[in-house]
Amino acid sequence: MISHLSLTKTDTVSPSISLQTDSNGFEFLIIEHDKLSAALTLHGGHLIHFQKTGQQPIIWLSKSAIFDKNKAIRGGVPICWPWFGPAGPELGEGLPAHGFARTSKWALDNVQESVEGVIIDLKLNSNNETLKLWPYEFELTLQITLNEQLKLELITENKSDLPLTYRSALHTYLNISAPEAIHLSGLNKQFYNSLNNKCLETGDTTLLIDQAIDSIYKKANTEIMLKDQQFQQTLTIVNTGNDSEVVWSPWVEGAAAFADMPDNGYQTMLCIESAITQGDGQQVKAGEKHSLTTLIK
Numbered sequence: 042m043i044s045h046l047s048l049t050k051t052d053t054v055s056p057s058i059s060l061q062t063d064s065n066g067f068e069f070l071i072i073e074h075d076k077l078s079a080a081l082t083l084h085g086g087h088l089i090h091f092q093k094t095g096q097q098p099i100i101w102l103s104k105s106a107i108f109d110k111n112k113a114i115r116g117g118v119p120i121c122w123p124w125f126g127p128a129g130p131e132l133g134e135g136l137p138a139h140g141f142a143r144t145s146k147w148a149l150d151n152v153q154e155s156v157e158g159v160i161i162d163l164k165l166n167s168n169n170e171t172l173k174l175w176p177y178e179f180e181l182t183l184q185i186t187l188n189e190q191l192k193l194e195l196i197t198e199n200k201s202d203l204p205l206t207y208r209s210a211l212h213t214y215l216n217i218s219a220p221e222a223i224h225l226s227g228l229n230k231q232f233y234n235s236l237n238n239k240c241l242e243t244g245d246t247t248l249l250i251d252q253a254i255d256s257i258y259k260k261a262n263t264e265i266m267l268k269d270q271q272f273q274q275t276l277t278i279v280n281t282g283n284d285s286e287v288v289w290s291p292w293v294e295g296a297a298a299f300a301d302m303p304d305n306g307y308q309t310m311l312c313i314e315s316a317i318t319q320g321d322g323q324q325v326k327a328g329e330k331h332s333l334t335t336l337i338k
């Protein structure tokens with residue numbers, strides 16, 4: 042999934058993690074471990090690749106993704122935070138879609154390695170720039186656990202004196218063989234259809250992917266299963282701290298409209314997002330923390 046990138050190693054972080062840059066100096070953390078390979082960027086705190094040794098990549102990255110410090114990366118797991126979709130009108134106009142975490146520079150806080158895999162902690166703290174966009178002091182921690190399973194935990198700590206509310210999504214782009222090979226089950230029956238004025242609709246708990254989809258499902262009551270007949274694998278997805286799951290495929294027209302996705306890109310990806318989208322969002326009291334996770338096994 043990242044073999045098309047031309048990277049140069051600039052530093053060693055730990056036995057299986059190196060810092061590498063592209064020709065523009067854009068930084069990547071590359072993980073080459075006996076059990077898995079993975080990659081992430083400090084820009085956006087963005088996992089862009091995860092593959093267990095001998096298996097298909099689990100995470101999809103656009104072949105035409107743009108690596109630019111002012112843009113969000115197409116593919117991987119963008120961190121949508123502290124809002125999802127457009128910002129609420131109370132925050133003002135001209136704010137970036139899906140918040141600013143996915144275009145902010147995160148700091149590498151900690152790495153742990155074992156024979157099973159690696160755990161990487163990234164941090165993003167409020168600063169003068171974030172306070173102009175969103176008036177709360179915070180510390181965000183993204184813990185990325187890469188081993189037999191993939192786990193992402195996003196911890197929002199409220200460092201202000203007032204309660205905050207946030208919305209979010211771990212906007213996971215999953216790698217699929219082909220839409221017609223996919224059978225998705227375990228979703229809630231009720232969903233808000235963003236392609237139909239966000240109307241609340243009732244469907245089946247299973248879904249075949251044969252057209253554009255942009256739906257906010259009420260939180261699943263059970264595990265979500267993504268069966269891929271061609272890859273002969275079933276991914277099980279368990280989300281916590283969320284109130285909904287977003288399922289998104291841009292399909293033919295959507296992919297054609299994106300400069301950073303090949304026209305056929307929609308055929309090999311499907312987003313299933315652990316999300317906070319309902320009501321006013323998740324409240325976090327002053328000094329407290331809230332955790333949003335997705336686990337893919």
Ligand SMILES: O=P(O)(O)OC[C@H]1O[C@@H](O)[C@H](O)[C@@H](O)[C@@H]1O
Pocket residue numbers: 113138139210212235255256287289314
């Ligand atoms: O192009 P972006 O900003 O990364 O967003 C991609 C998609 O993200 C999804 O989560 C939304 O439900 C879609 O409406 C949106 O189009």
